Amino acid sequence: MHSKRTADFLLNLHDASMFLSPAAFQEWALNEIQRLIDFDFAIWGAGDGKRRQLHTATILHQADSLFETWETVKHEDPFANLVIDNTGKTWSSCHLDGFHDSRAYREHWGRYEAKQLLSTMEVDPRTELHIFVTLARDALQQRFSASDTQLKNLISGHLFLAARHNDMHNLRSLQAPAAFIDSRGLLNAALPEFIALVVDEWGRKAKQQLPEAVNRSLWESGNYRNHRIALNAERINHRLLVRAGIFPEVRLSARELEVAWAYVKGNTHKEVARMLAISPTTVRTHVSRIYQKLDISDKAELALWLNGSGGLM
Template identity: 55%
Template structure:
């Protein structure tokens, strides 16, 4: 134990909440784990979020350990007794040694042992915004360095404040964008958002999209950095393990094109073949060809490049 923990809680939380207002989200979690190490000694730490039901990891900040840590967890995650304990008892703090015969299990020997995790201290709760299980786990590399009861109490007390501070940190980052914005993970789940962003998203795709963007939109944002919907334009930039996404309405539908023609035009201009457009819109290739012929006639363009330029200027 670094110091007498009884009087350090307020000081620690004051520093954390101050940092949440000024640090970027991609820096805040790592800074906080380093600060926590001044109060509780540990060798590596994880601050993550995932689905406690299928145990799919959505994001994680890994401190003082390899970033590929969870690759070896995938094959054994459903056999991990420590995960069972922590996921099944949210809001409390648990040590690895509380799992019976843990060092004989496949999950330990094929995963945690590889990273010298001899003792761990983990706290988890369900995020009220995303519905994901968020957690902070600390690890030590020697059995004789077990976490003490004062350390467990300290971590149990401060971790709930860390989760709140992280939400404040996300909102502070979004507030600096000057636009309707959100932070999403690689699966499209919305971790934090401004009200204007949710309004635009729900208008475009319905209420469910306010929690998770449509798969095609999320893929475009991660792969291309932008996505064009019928009435919405999204831009994205990396923000640590997530994306910072900005949204704005597109201009009103051009009166010369029908809604279906505009869908075909955008899909085709974005580089898809006529067959790919047909599959995406669930229509026949012949129908796509007919739509494109009419679109070209209406707009006075002769090729895909000219169509893309027209849509950029008027779409």
């Protein structure tokens, strides 16, 4: 029923998922699809469909700013409504009467000459993200055919599966706890050891999404660190590749804890010395040793550590 070209595409797709980088895989796949189904530009994206929030997108043969004009019309886009409300099937904008008269077409799709759209969407059971691939044509004369729709429906499932394998293959090659996260901190793909670390640190919710403060730090500075865990991030297209490491458990002696708590409460070295019946020089020695043990440099960092589990007395 399906041609040898389609069979070759599917074989090459799964092969490519094992050697291409995540940055290259989606663009390569979209270019290969164009050999099977003619289109003028394409989008491979993921996000929260119900809220109309786009998290990541690979855009082929069109401006990267494509979705900026969509923001004002996204809740009135009849084609988006059709695809999001009917996942697991391929839809054409030709299914919609009056699509070209809609505000979404006038103010968004029409600006990019997207006269025809063909889209398939699924919901990822792990992340609950809506993932989709949309093809667009800039003319109405040659409409997406029933055969195009059927072929698109067939290959889309393979696309999403191959992308998952591509992510996991690249993560495993790092030989370290690692994950891909999107702009909202959702774990698009993660190794079991990464999940175990973040769940141990922040609870079960971190199995799907990192805490907001952690995600913000990763996107702004490329790293996050507390006294137990360190995360380092590298930007890969519209996602972050995050590697995790843990610190050996650090314990302070009973006397060091007494000094530390007294010191962070605003007391001077002399005041701490009087409270604990020791000399100010001994207090300074303790504070210096505490900073060295914890790899910190000021009282604010010490207070943060003490208010974590490491400072319990």
